[in-house]
Amino acid sequence: MENRQLRLRPFLVRMPSGDRYWTVLNEDELVPVAEVDEFLRHVRFGRDQAETTTATYAGAMKLFLTWCAHSGRDWRECAGRLGSFMLWLRHARLDGGTVVAGPGCRPVRGPRRVNTVLAAVREFLKHQVAVGNAPTAVLGMLYDVADDRGLPVEVRGEAVRPGYYARARHRAAVPDEPVDRASDEEVLALLRACRTARDRLIVLLMARAGLRRGEAAGLRREDIHFLVDARHLGCAVPGSHLHVVRRDNGSGAWAKSRRSRAVPVDFLLVQAFDQYAVERAGCAEAVLGDVVLVNLARPPVGAPMKPGAVNELLVRLSERAGLERVVHPHALRHAFATNVVEAGGAIDEVQQLLGHASVISTQVYLHPSPQRLRAAVERVGSLIEEVRR
Known part of the structure; x- marks a missing residue:
């Protein structure tokens, strides 16, 4: 050395x-x-x-x-x-x-x-x-060695005495920047720029189900339970949903968390998957494959998509949609999490949907938008009016 x-x-x-x-x-x-x-x-x-x-x-x-x-x-x-x-x-x-x-x-x-x-x-x-x-x-x-008295209550739990954990001595200060989330307008623009059903499904898997790019690229047919009742498949999860399972797919696609999770999906995502299934069936090389997302145009045709191809797709879609910036995969995942929070979702619900092992990782999604702050102030004003009456 x-x-x-x-x-x-x-x-x-x-x-x-x-x-x-x-x-x-x-x-x-x-x-x-x-x-x-x-x-x-x-x-x-x-x-x-x-x-x-x-x-x-x-x-x-x-x-x-x-x-x-x-x-x-x-x-x-x-x-x-x-x-x-x-x-x-x-x-x-x-x-x-x-x-x-x-x-x-x-x-x-x-x-x-x-x-x-x-x-x-x-x-x-x-x-x-x-x-x-x-x-x-x-x-x-x-x-x-530090104690947890400065951590949020959700992280510390109900313990009376402080807990202790190891804190890294060396860490560069990162500027406190707003959460990099895609706006609803950007998501719609990306969807309109899609030219295939597969591309629309990819955008929706991240923007409407919160999947990471590796989780989306690693989905297999057995993970898709878009049925009202999937009990005959041995699955007790009700309603349409998909499973995120950690496995080695050989394409670099990998679920980050060791714990499998079920993610409920809405009608938009079910419809997008049905349209993609018809499109995929027209690719002879992909008929027997188990991985959901495959190459339909670029060689090798029918092979599983690599996670890097998801980034390349979003670059093309962002340019085609005329956006001022490139929307990255994680910005779509942030958009999903933030929308769940702003719709009234609790932190434990967001944590489960995103597959976070610790609630600390979920805290980043709880930064309120200016709209939420405005609405909070206006709710206080409405209470004052009720008191005056």
């Missing part, structure tokens, strides 16, 4: 079983970095995380190990110097094996990207402590 010109790159490993994960390759020796490779295999197969998670972690580890080599330190010595690593991350640009940085240069990574890299590094260092490759003192360099 002491070579200042250490050349590393993320590398996709294809196992004989067909499973895949990303690692970090030392290009000078053409071998994976041993500790990182073991960690990423653990993430992929031991923790049952998505292939895309290992890709994100591999990119982060490349940056971390490059900084370690550039500073002339072994990675075991760097847990207490993550503040310096954060500064380096903001300003260092990698040009091949050379680090280009200097005083006064513009930041090349924003706070969200810095935090993503730091999260991966913390997971790596925690794992090395667990397997005995790093001293336990490293954990004290990574985390402070």
Whole structure:
């Protein structure tokens, strides 16, 4: 690690079983970095995380190990110097094996990207402590112990005494920005720009059911229960709904949560699926496939759609609709969650619909819109009028 010109790159490993994960390759020796490779295999197969998670972690580890080599330190010595690593991350640009940085240069990574890299590094260092490759003192360099008295009541529960949790010591301050949600007008514009039933179904799966792009691309026919009574299928969930199930689809589509969930759907989504089923039946290559969303025009025709294709579709639809910005998949999911909240949905309902393991993740959707704030003030005014009467 002491070579200042250490050349590393993320590398996709294809196992004989067909499973895949990303690692970090030392290009000078053409071998994976041993500790990182073991960690990423653990993430992929031991923790049952998505292939895309290992890709994100591999990119982060490349940056971390490059900084370690550039500073002339072994990675075991760097847990207490993550503040310096954060500064380096903001300003260092990698040009091949050379680090280009200097005083006064513009930041090349924003706070969200810095935090993503730091999260991966913390997971790596925690794992090395667990397997005995790093001293336990490293954990004290990574985390402070904090209590939950500052957390919302919904998160703390009914416990009288405060609970304690580990809080990351190093974290870049992220500007408090409004929730990036698609407006109803943008959703309608995207739907009008769709030229196929499949494209309309994709938009509605995210905007009306709150699915992530990987969850939508990973749907199989067995997950679709668009019937009044699905008990003959062995399903006790009433009404039309779909199931989000975590499985490896081979296309990179992956449900983030390990817990399966059932999501109720409305008539618009059922109708869109019926129209797509007719369209899909006209593709001979897709007839026998089990994955719902498949390629109908681009090669390989009939193959399952990849999650990245959903982003590409929304770019085209946003341009075709004449929108001022590109609506990303997560903005549609935010739109669904915000609409549920503004229609009176409770936080536990939103949490279940979105598949969040913790209610903390759901809190971001509870920021009231200006319309909700205006309505709240007007409701107070109406109560005053009632009192005057």
